[in-house]
Amino acid sequence: MTVSVRRPPRRPLVVASATLAGFALLALLAPVLIAPESLDVVTAHGPTLAPPSTRFPLGTDENGLSVLLLTLAGARLSVGVGFIAAGLAVVVGALAGVTAGVLRGRPAAALVWIMDWFLMLPQVPLAIAFVAVLSPGLTALVLVIVVTSWAPIGRVVRTAVLAAQAQPYLDRVRALGAGNWYIARVHLLSEVLPVIAVSAALALANAILAEAAFSYLGLGAPSEISWGSMLRQASVSGALTAGAWWYVLPPGLAVIIVVLAAGICANAISSASTQQY
Numbered sequence: 001m002t003v004s005v006r007r008p009p010r011r012p013l014v015v016a017s018a019t020l021a022g023f024a025l026l027a028l029l030a031p032v033l034i035a036p037e038s039l040d041v042v043t044a045h046g047p048t049l050a051p052p053s054t055r056f057p058l059g060t061d062e063n064g065l066s067v068l069l070l071t072l073a074g075a076r077l078s079v080g081v082g083f084i085a086a087g088l089a090v091v092v093g094a095l096a097g098v099t100a101g102v103l104r105g106r107p108a109a110a111l112v113w114i115m116d117w118f119l120m121l122p123q124v125p126l127a128i129a130f131v132a133v134l135s136p137g138l139t140a141l142v143l144v145i146v147v148t149s150w151a152p153i154g155r156v157v158r159t160a161v162l163a164a165q166a167q168p169y170l171d172r173v174r175a176l177g178a179g180n181w182y183i184a185r186v187h188l189l190s191e192v193l194p195v196i197a198v199s200a201a202l203a204l205a206n207a208i209l210a211e212a213a214f215s216y217l218g219l220g221a222p223s224e225i226s227w228g229s230m231l232r233q234a235s236v237s238g239a240l241t242a243g244a245w246w247y248v249l250p251p252g253l254a255v256i257i258v259v260l261a262a263g264i265c266a267n268a269i270s271s272a273s274t275q276q277y
Helices: 011-033 067-102 106-119 123-134 138-147 150-165 169-175 180-216 227-236 245-276
Strands: none
Touching: 011 067, 011 245, 067 106, 067 138, 067 150, 067 180, 067 227, 067 245, 106 150, 123 138, 138 180, 150 180, 180 227, 180 245, 227 245
């Protein structure tokens, strides 16, 4: 009797990856697609907090600006910060995790202790401290996300490296004189790549949520448009109490869609690697 192994469906991964790629492309092309004067409060001629219409498909904000254009423009900062911060966190975390998994003795214990210390850092107080020192802006926003995100990635990657090192065939490789770093580069890296890919997708979701939360709290870039700053402005202007749901829904949905797409990618990659092994 032949037992067939069911492969995880690829359609969710394809759709989620295409969604992330589309938002990344939108973030890159937003300055080209949207004229600066269409986001200028001085030149705004639309009615304030107007509901969706033919002229303004997603309505207007408290200044008469198009919510659609604001949402598209906000992708530049929200998605850009998400990808940059997640990328830096993955690089730092993966390097730290592989190093902690390969090293032995006190160096490895010291690196694990550093990762554990960074795991305990709270995001919001640290963001407030960074903003106080560096002033509100993209630099402080990216730094606080990276500082609070790389350690969990490092711990997960270290665990994967230690598990991969326990494979029996590596004993023969060591017997032939191969060193730890050679084994890590040639044999272990391919084993750990799925874990790094899953960590990257989850880090992207965390970075997008963190940017939206910090910008909503006023800890982001005050002069830049982002999905979090749109939600903050909608709250400050009393859009919800005025019944202007169209002001809150587009940026909120944009955050949810990107985070869900990143989570689906992480789940699909994890399922594929589990089925493979």
